[in-house]
Amino acid sequence: MAKRALLCFSLLLLAEELVTFRFEVELIKQLSLKDKSPNCLVSPFQVAQSLSFLYLGKDGRKDYTLAKALQIVGRGHDKIMSYFRETQQKALAQNFVIANRVFFKSDFKIPSYMKSISENISVEVENISFDNATKAGAEIKKWFSKVVAKSSKLFGKDHLNNITQMVAVQGLSVTTTWKYRFISQSKRTFLIERPEMKPLQQKVAMMYTLAKFESFNNEEVHGIFIPFSNTDIGLLILIPKQHITTLNVIQQLEKYLLLKMRKAQETHFFLPMFNIQESMDLNGILETMGIKKIFSSLNNPSSLNNNPTNESKTTHFEQLSIFSVKPNRLLLESEYASEGDQKTFEVNRPFVFVIKDQRTIYMAGRVDSIDDLNKRP
Structure with missing residues (x-):
């Protein structure tokens, strides 16, 4: 009886681990199909962190499609926030360098509830004007270079424009510190x-x-x-x-x-x-995974409701990941x-x-x- 109970417990642990990894694994799969470069790199943890913040930060009815993609259907807010707090603390204890910020257009009033979620889930929020796309991109890159690293590849030519309403930028830099030293x-x-x-x-x-x-x-x-x-x-x-x-x-x-x-x-x-550094536009990958109405469900702008095809032009997800392997x-x-x-x-x-x-x-x-x-x- 004890052995049977132990076996059931082990299977439950495996099932919980698989559920935890499911969104991250699917993101890695989709990236591998789209990214044709010989070497590639992504931080699934940071993508899940930003999307969970947007999910929790919505007033009123939550986005079931987003919750389903993130595999958090039925999970309470406190449990989600606790997970990201613990994960963030562990990453910082490992000396990972982390940046995760969502920039909203200047006339979007960030509600106090969203700010509270931001602090609990370790995703910063800030207003910025996208009227001048070049200037907005420069401001974001300046902030990013102070936290993680400089990157000339952070934004492409058409990533930002005067109708942009939200930009999520993530950066993670990992330089290995091994338990066993290489000799x-x-x-x-x-x-x-x-x-x-x-x-x-x-x-x-x-x-x-x-x-x-x-x-x-x-x-x-x-x-x-x-x-x-x-x-x-x-x-x-x-x-x-x-x-x-x-x-x-x-x-x-x-x-x-x-x-x-x-x-x-x-x-x-x-x-x-070796050293790998990669910047990527995640919009297409997220859309492939069924995540298509992120900003419109937050602020419900009439332009998006009338023309849903503008969605990808008004929101942008960008990530820079750096991994250095050295002794x-x-x-x-x-x-x-x-x-x-x-x-x-x-x-x-x-x-x-x-x-x-x-x-x-x-x-x-x-x-x-x-x-x-x-x-x-």
Whole structure:
């Protein structure tokens, strides 16, 4: 009886984790289908944070479509806000640099209730004039550069205009602080298979350590979890096996997130040093996920009610994500020599990565090109 109860409890935990990840996983999937660049990066946590703020900040009837997309149907306001407070605190404890602000047009009176939600869910709100799109974009970029990083790619040519009514801007910068320090580095081969072409090989700088890591290995993917130092957040790396692509892995990500890890085992581990920075317009992706009436349901402008096709022109979601993989200290050049019966895990071909804990995906992306691997942060 006790074993049966324990099994039921374990299944409930897995189900809760899957529900928590569902919106984030779907966002990653949709991005991977639309983003054709070789390497990509997104922060699902921040998108969910902004959208949840807009959901909770609405007066009157809530947007069921938005709640359904976020997988928060039936969840109370207090529970939602508590989740984001805890998640934000954990991210800051891990030294993540976070910016999340919603800019409303200057004549939109931000209600006190929305301001209260803003403080509880850690999404800032501010009024700004969009009459001069260039000036508005410059003001937003100035604020953003002070908090996270400068980015010339933050806004495209047509992202802002004089009919814009709301802009949501998110930024997350993660520089790794590992639980287990990497002790040496060396140049090692990174291999990229190419259909009907000779494989591409290039030497890249890799960090090396010997420590106990949880991992799994099945017929499709080899995975390993590398813990960060200050919290239970860590980096999950998924390396596809032969005939499986990184896109295949991302499209089945929920399956790999729920695979049971083997008990931590002493492992010779090699990880490339790299830096990825990506800015993206999220409007199209959110619309694909069924989220189409964000601002109109907040302020109910007559222009949108009469012409719903203007919706995407009056709202804009923009995100910049930065992920730097580097050691905690200066490494020495050395040659690796295997000792004893320890296993070896080398990230030496295209891979998918997920920065996560048990409830949240803070960042996720893929590396299909070695170009960024050679750009030391």
